[in-house]
Amino acid sequence: MLANCLFLLILALPSHALSLEIKEIQTPGGIKAWFVEEKTIPILNMEVIWKGGGSAVAKEKSGLARLMAATLDEGAGDLDSKAFQKKLSDLSVSLSFDAGKDTFRGSLKTLSKNAEQAFELFGLAVNAPRFDEEAVERIKGQLLVGLNRQLSDPNDLAGDAWFELAFSGHPYAIPTEGTLETVPNLTPADLKSFQKNQLARDNMVIAVIGDISEADLVQYLDAAFASLPAKASLPKVERVKKLGGPANKIIPMDIPQSVIVFGGDGVLRDDPDYYAAYVLNYILGGGGFESRLYREIREKRGLVYSVYSYLSPFEEAGVHLGGLGTGEKTTIEAIELIRSELTKIRQNGVTERELEAAKKYLNGSFALRLSSNARIAGIMASMQFSNLSMDYLDERSALINAVSLEDIKRVAKRLMDPDRLLLTIVGKGENQAEWEEALKNF
């Protein structure tokens, strides 16, 4: 009875149309931003993304983008680190920066009554950071302690090794957080010059949501951003059309559970096959408890607690990545299962039922990603960064619904190649020879 009932519910209930009133504003100072006025809660969120980040620094300066992210809020203008932090703290303003491989991000969260001062502080941080010796050394010390710890973290090791394997010689191979060798040599002068090159107006997108009038926002945006340099000066990152492979690397470490990272070619965000790849990945390993990898490797066999895959569309390379952790005795069995699932999906595609289920989830759950001001700010910034129009919110479900079984099959052939898999394993050293032998025989 219940099962029938549920079936009816699935068919009968309409899905919510998303309505988010985004406005594009243009200030007299030439700053553009997407803005949603939301007055329910007396707060305001802003997300800013600059193109650049880790791939914009030279190999010998790796970690510079990350260091800048951690030091922009360590004093600016007339305020030294202590004074700057005290202002943030007294106003309960949260201001943070972060660097990815292609991005440098800033986030601001404030009570709306303190919005003007919050924007001032953000503006100071990106226009006139001090990079005082004391602050830079202190933060470097913190980053180095973290980097040193990562050298015995199997997840960090497997992940970093994967990017080295996939992108050898390319900026994407360089860890954004830097290394124990590069970070000690970074100087305030390095930071100053990177700041000038990185934080400009032409590589910047801004999203704001919250309890503020458009008139005030326009003023605050100009105060914070209008005097940034007009043009960023970033090195060109080469496009990577196809990743190498097959290749693998085994890193010995005395741990009971082997940590495995696997992957290969993905798609760029503007690839015509992006949505087909997105749906395909959901079915393979993206769909939480619903994916093929989850069912085969965890549910049926109990070999792992966690197994997943995802698409990472970088600016200049598409990547399809996955990971799992399993006991030393089942390490090769789990890798064989990954390979056989890739083979199956490449040869046979997916079923009609899987495709329908994927579409229902991907469309039905999108509203959950717009569930808070903070998340909406993030999505509005990402949409602009990926050159999507505001209409994307309305068009997204049609783009996903348009994916056909043939599209999936074509994209699976193009991307999912078990014979070109890039693989890193961190696990017990005594198994290394045996594992290498097994990987050779695949």
Place this chain on the structure above:
Amino acid sequence: MHAFFVFSSRNTCKLAERFFYKKKQTGDIMNRSQSAGFILSLILVFGCFSYSLSAAEEIPTLFNPKTTMLENGMQVVVIEDHRAPIVTHMVWYKVGAADEPAGKSGIAHFLEHLMFKGTAKIGSGEFSRIVAENGGQDNAFTSQDYTAYFQNASADKLPLLMELEADRMQGLLLDDDAVGAELQVVLEERSQRTDNNPSGLFREQWIAAQYLAHPYGTPVIGWRNEIEKLTTQDAIDWYKTYYAPNNAILVVAGDVEAETVFQLARKYYGPQKPMEIPPRIRVQEPPQLAKRVVEMRDERVREPSWRQSFLAPSARTADVKEVRALEVLNEILSGGPTSRLYSALVRDQKVAAGAGSYYDATSYDPSIFVVYGTPASDATIDQVEAGIWEILQDILNNGVGDDELQSAKNRLLASAIYARDSVSGAANIFGAALTSGEKIENIVNWPRQITEVTKEEINRAARKLFDEKSSVVGKLLPEEK
């Protein structure tokens, strides 16, 4: 719970988050676990209260939860938020790892995994499939004091979610095949969270040392030798003893009307049969008379770390004034880069790369207050310990200052406003607090209680708290060269 780790059992972090979401560490990195549970506990500690400008005196007041009790004893709590057409639906059972019988550690968490194995109406694995095909996300987690199941979905799916959740409240079917494979999954979960990293293993030893008798000394996921021996019958016994409407709390937050939720709850959960639930009486700690020191060395440890835990009151077991005073004290000690510990140890003395404290009053039995630090690369853990104690001693001798008190209160009140941005966060605070025996008025009046905390209350609470005799020092160190 912060102090006793919540295990979100069914899902795990993705590599992408680690690559692109690494923030500056100002705290003990050991505690920056990748578990969803840790994120949840942050929400519980910092992010759970509401604010209303309409309140008299402009003191932030709490969320405005609406509650009812079903005839079968199931409590219902609704927090309305109409900004987005979504809903968080949670059922919290008032049973957790600390209620397990001796020798069966891990059974509460294991049963949580098994709750997805199907009923007479819904096949194994179908629960999550149905939720996903309706655009929803589901998961579950277990702590020392509660076991919770939740779904986030579009608000119009609420009847479906209730129908599914009510169905497995008393209709779960288990067989040896499903149970056997899932036991292997849980053992891999233990490997991933605990055995694969020395800080996970160390944490178990340190917390075990804090409790001579009380079950909080046993990890939520269970000791490996005991997990390995759990059986289908153990799971069935556990389920049949504790899963009943009168031992559960329904929490719904989002774009819903309370009256409608009450009606739906009566329809779907109303028919569930109440049962006699064993009283929640746990072995209590004897007075601690001697400081304990736990030291562990491991070749994988590349950066040493230091922490000290003090037995501390929980909201259920103590005077609320003392508990709120300790919450403000925690904020003064570790609320951001201007806090006492960061300022002194990291900024001024430069002996630490990170230092802080944490305290979570949301626990059924007494909790712990923890101070911790990681030495800077040219400093030692002894220097960190001395630096932290200098601060504690200063507070014990001279008390806290007016400015830092006001600043801490302001930040805590602001956090109550920021917390309103998260629908699921609201549901989490009420679920965790109520299953830990806290009164709803205390949750609701949290902002006012924070504003009323005085210097004298903090100083008194600090003197009671920072007694070395009732503490455990933990040192995690590299292998000796």
